[in-house]
Amino acid sequence: MKSIDAEKNKSAWNSLEKEDSSEMETFIEEYKEFISKGKTEREASDHIEAEAKKNGFVDLYSEEEENFDARGKYYAKNHGKSIIMINLGEADLIDGVNIVGAHIDSPRLDLKQNPIYEDSDIVLLKTHYYGGIKKYQWTSLPLALHGIVYKSDGGKVSISIGEDTQDPVFLISDLLPHLAKDQNAKKMSEAVTGESLNVIIGNMPCDQEKNPFKSRMLKI
Structure with missing residues (x-):
């Protein structure tokens, strides 16, 4: 050495x-x-x-x-x-001129076009990741939703949910340590897949028979 x-x-x-x-x-x-x-x-x-x-x-x-x-x-x-x-x-x-260039890089999880679904009485959002992220770093962390919604009249609404201390937060679940034997045996790049990075947004149902959990979230 x-x-x-x-x-x-x-x-x-x-x-x-x-x-x-x-x-x-x-x-x-x-x-x-x-x-x-x-x-x-x-x-x-x-x-x-x-x-x-x-x-x-x-x-x-x-x-x-x-x-x-x-x-x-x-x-x-x-x-x-x-x-x-x-x-x-x-x-x-x-x-002459001086030119300084910088790239705005925003690694993140984008929502898919029709993201919301329910599974095992839990409502989730389907995502696809953007940028060079380490997927295992995105689980079991409080996440925030940022974006723009364009309305039919041409107006737009900026959205930021999860940054304020009073806001609800979003989460991607992970296995508990005593249930993760097979996961721990995998390479870090394979332990958490891109397809599993779906965000939990709720688990309370409404009185509707079909998709009661998803339906309640859509009414909020």
């Missing part, structure tokens, strides 16, 4: 000046806020838009042509799922 150079591999925190440490803490809190508020592409774009406005950026599509500032700061959104910001600055374009 190779010896470890303790000085070379010391924590980066130990090399920060006091003012740098304070700046780092501020960055951490801002980043925590961003990933908490931007759990989907739409939410991330909305959060970036709000921060852009705070810093003097103007919606490019809302600006009248005669008011366009050749040295201004503008932003534009693409179907609410991505955003570009432009700071035209003082120098001419012939002198």
Whole structure:
């Protein structure tokens, strides 16, 4: 085994000046806020838009042509799922431009088109995963529902259920340890399958004979 150079591999925190440490803490809190508020592409774009406005950026599509500032700061959104910001600055374009690109990555579970069903007196939602997730990490955790519903009149409603402490939460069940002998013998990538990532949303029936559990959830 190779010896470890303790000085070379010391924590980066130990090399920060006091003012740098304070700046780092501020960055951490801002980043925590961003990933908490931007759990989907739409939410991330909305959060970036709000921060852009705070810093003097103007919606490019809302600006009248005669008011366009050749040295201004503008932003534009693409179907609410991505955003570009432009700071035209003082120098001419012939002198060059700086381009910074970042990908909004939102690993998640999407609902299928007809997701709701009942099984063993439990109501669940069928999902399919998006992004490079470790499927076993998604079980036995409180989950939240985020999304947009478009109404027949063209309006839209933003949905966020499970983030507030008073909200109901959603859950993907897992086997208890003493029932998971066969599961434990599998590779981690096979122990929890994508097809099993169905979300529990309720287990109370109504007085309807057919699908009483599912029917009650659809009436809420």
